[in-house]
Amino acid sequence: MLEKTTRINYLYDFYQSLLTPKQQSYMSLYYLDDFSLGEIADEYGVSRQAVYDNIKRTEAMLEEYEEKLCLFDKFQKRNKLLNGITEALKTDSPSKQALLEAVAELEKLD
Template structure:
């Protein structure tokens, strides 16, 4: 469940400008503010089922946007590449420090 929530939050970050104001409000309250369906339904004076249906439809739309635009996928690839480069720099620095220590021991 946490993985789904994290994924939806990322998709929402990337594609929220493509949603209607009502969809944005429901998604913000449900996923970002952790409101329950009942709390959202009371806030907007609609049925709990209407909120549920809207959120599920919006989730589906976000997944469709991702299938077409791949913004989240590209983001994950960039993050992976950045981490790879950071690890490589860290490894190189450790090797450099080790080499310098060896040089100091020789002196």
């Protein structure tokens, strides 16, 4: 059984445009619409094993893209910095210096 993880959901979100239409369909049915492997197999008239293999390969591709482009990793780092800035701005007298440093960190992420 494949593990339906949040990580794969995110990776799919970032890299789906690099996948083939068939890979996109299987992934989207499995991860977004929560179909089972058997239901996807029925839908496409292929074996459950074929669907499993395809999704498994696609997941490996997504991890390879992440290794090369680090979009999910950068997204998480960026998010953390942006949350920090938002929190700081909500306080009475946020430190400008700290905010400028957070902005500099954000610039370095690109």
